[in-house]
Each structure stands twice: as C-alpha cells, then as structure tokens.
Amino acid sequence: DAGVIQSPRHEVTEMGQEVTLRCKPISGHNSLFWYRQTMMRGLELLIYFNNNVPIDDSGMPEDRFSAKMPNASFSTLKIQPSEPRDSAVYFCASSLEGFNTEAFFGQGTRLTVV
Amino acid sequence: AQSVAQPEDQVNVAEGNPLTVKCTYSVSGNPYLFWYVQYPNRGLQFLLKYITGDNLVKGSYGFEAEFNKSQTSFHLKKPSALVSDSALYFCASGSGNTGKLIFGQGTTLQVKP
Numbered sequence: 001d002a003g004v005i006q007s008p009r010h011e012v013t014e015m016g017q018e019v020t021l022r023c024k025p026i027s028g029h030n031s032l033f034w035y036r037q038t039m040m041r042g043l044e045l046l047i048y049f050n051n052n053v054p055i056d057d058s059g060m061p062e063d064r065f066s067a068k069m070p071n072a073s074f075s076t077l078k079i080q081p082s083e084p085r086d087s088a089v090y091f092c093a094s095s096l097e098g099f100n101t102e103a104f105f106g107q108g109t110r111l112t113v114v
Numbered sequence: 115a116q117s118v119a120q121p122e123d124q125v126n127v128a129e130g131n132p133l134t135v136k137c138t139y140s141v142s143g144n145p146y147l148f149w150y151v152q153y154p155n156r157g158l159q160f161l162l163k164y165i166t167g168d169n170l171v172k173g174s175y176g177f178e179a180e181f182n183k184s185q186t187s188f189h190l191k192k193p194s195a196l197v198s199d200s201a202l203y204f205c206a207s208g209s210g211n212t213g214k215l216i217f218g219q220g221t222t223l224q225v226k227p
Contacts, residue, residue, distance in 0.1 A: 004157070042217060042218075042219045042220060043158075043204065043217040043220075045214060045215070045216075048214065056214060091157055091158070093157070093158075099146070099208045099214055099215040100146045100163075100165055100208065102148070102160040102163060103158075103160065103215075104160070105150075105157030105158045105159070106157050107155075107156060107157050108155075108156075108157055
C-alpha cells in the first residue's frame with residue numbers, strides 16, 4: 001500500500017477563494033482523521049470519521065470548514081471562503097479502528113492564504 | 115480536562131549518549147498513550163504505544179517508553195542516540211472515556227555528532 005495520499009502537497013490561494021484538500025486513506029482502515037498543524041497551536045484534530053460517518057467535528061474552527069467522506073477511499077476538507085489565518089499544514093491520517101490503533105499520516109498539504 | 119504536556123521544547127544530546135523526552139498526561143479512565151516522530155516536511159510516523167500490559171513498551175528504531183501510572187508519565191527513551199534521531203517528537207494520549215487523541219506540543223530532539 002502506498003500509505004495515506006494527500007493532494008495537493010502545496011496550495012497557495014487568495015483570501016476569499018475556496019480551497020479543497022483531498023485524502024485517500026489506507027485500504028482497509030475504518031477511521032480517518034483531519035488534523036491541522038501550526039506553530040502557534042500545534043497539532044489540532046479537526047474532524048474524525050469512522051466507517052465514512054463523521055463522529056466528532058468539534059474541532060472544526062467554524063462554518064467555513066466542511067469535510068466529507070463519500071466512500072471508504074476518499075475524503076475532502078473544504079474551506080470556503082479561505083482566510084490568511086487558515087494558513088497551516090493540514091494532515092490526513094487513517095487507522096484500522098479509532099484512536100487506540102496507530103494512525104498513519106499523509107505527507108500533508110501546506111496551505112498558504114494570501 | 116484531557117491534556118498532554120511535553121515540558122521541554124528542545125532536548126540536546128550528544129551522539130552515543132542516552133536520551134529522554136518527557137511526557138505527562140491527564141485523562142479520565144484508563145489511558146492509551148502514543149509517541150510519534152516527525153521529520154521535516156513529512157507527516158507523523160508511529161513509534162510506539164501503550165494500551166495495556168507491560169509498563170515498558172519497546173518501539174521502532176530502538177526507542178522505548180515507560181508507562182508510570184502514579185506519576186502520569188510516559189517518557190520516551192533510547193540508550194544510545196544517533197544523529198539521525200534528530201526530529202520533532204510528539205506524545206499523545208486518549209482514553210475510551212474521551213474518544214479522542216490529544217497531542218502534546220512536541221519536543222525537538224537535536225543529536226550532535
């Protein structure tokens with residue numbers, strides 16, 4: 001397996017534009033996580049899916065953020081409209097089942113909103 | 115409230131010396147604990163975990179960690195550091211009660227030749 005695959009690796013966009021980040025989890029993993037990493041706030045959990053169903057989205061900063069998992073092999077994180085404070089590295093991770101099995105992280109998407 | 119503390123922003127050791135990266139946690143219920151490592155421009159990589167069982171857990175690349183319930187700690191250790199161990203290390207904790215994993219702020223390990 002190629003691991004968790006995220007695209008794009010880098011994204012530069014203007015304030016107010018819509019941004020969509022994509023993730024392909026490891027085949028057979030039931031849980032998928034979106035994290036955001038910044039210098040100021042460290043690593044924050046945004047949302048957690050289990051069997052394609054959102055279980056906990058309490059970390060999603062505000063209504064501008066939304067995430068979907070239409071099937072077991074694909075998830076998106078969308079920001080609309082984007083703001084400069086959304087600039088961060090966004091990681092997708094997957095695990096066999098929940099938080100007590102090891103998570104495998106993608107290489108991340110570095111988002112810069114100017 | 116659930117929390118994880120890594121009290122040192124940076125740890126410096128000489129190659130060949132033992133290293134320790136500290137972590138303390140606060141969760142309700144029985145904890146599960148993880149260590150991850152992050153190299154520059156990469157995602158986090160799993161090193162080891164404690165769920166139940168032996169308090170001393172052995173992981174990848176010669177790392178180990180000891181679960182200490184009375185001190186609520188889960189320090190990462192390695193007997194002999196390598197320059198290639200230089201990276202950012204994250205401790206994470208959770209429990210069945212909380213249903214999520216919380217990461218510490220990370221500790222940068224610098225191993226000098």
